[in-house]
Amino acid sequence: MAISTNGIGAGQGSFIAPATSGKNELGSLDFMQLIIAQLRNQNPLEPQKDTDFMAQMAQFEALNQMKTVAAGLKVLQGVNELTTASSMLGKTVTGAQGDAIAITRDLVSREQFSGPFNRLPASQQIQVNNDQRVKDAVVDAANTGKEVTGRVDRVVIGPDGIPMLLVGTKVVDLFTVAEVR
Numbered sequence: 001m002a003i004s005t006n007g008i009g010a011g012q013g014s015f016i017a018p019a020t021s022g023k024n025e026l027g028s029l030d031f032m033q034l035i036i037a038q039l040r041n042q043n044p045l046e047p048q049k050d051t052d053f054m055a056q057m058a059q060f061e062a063l064n065q066m067k068t069v070a071a072g073l074k075v076l077q078g079v080n081e082l083t084t085a086s087s088m089l090g091k092t093v094t095g096a097q098g099d100a101i102a103i104t105r106d107l108v109s110r111e112q113f114s115g116p117f118n119r120l121p122a123s124q125q126i127q128v129n130n131d132q133r134v135k136d137a138v139v140d141a142a143n144t145g146k147e148v149t150g151r152v153d154r155v156v157i158g159p160d161g162i163p164m165l166l167v168g169t170k171v172v173d174l175f176t177v178a179e180v181r
Helices: 028-040 050-086 101-113 122-129 132-143
Strands: 002-004 014-016 092-098 147-151 154-157 163-167 170-173
Touching: 028 050, 050 154, 050 163, 092 163, 101 122, 101 132, 101 154, 122 132, 147 163, 147 170
Parallel strands: none
Antiparallel strands: 002 014, 092 147, 092 170, 154 163, 163 170
């Protein structure tokens, strides 16, 4: 998409709007493209002041630092969640049952084929889906959301990156745990 960047007394110019990742947020490259377009199309009778340019560069640096901090916080949050879930191993918990199909498929595929389910060829995925544990998880999906109480045997990371507690053949979302004994 071309955007007109007409300035008073400036020649007409246009630039191609940066293609973002679909998240409606500007990245570093997008920001630099906007600054370059602004410099190319500024009014020659009223050029941008040095202080304005420096302020934009400071904003650019602040944006990069905020992204770095946000990524670091996300990692820390994940480590904290995994530590919390691991501390529940061997304890009795009460929480809401989650959908165990994807986790059971992944556990079976790692056990049988040493890899995650989504990376297996179709023939091996069929074998995993025919495993009785996966079939049981499909039938038990109707109980998703019901309360489960039992001993935590394992901790696994769900497809959404959230640690899940395995209580027998049931999966309990860490964030639904109401009681730990």
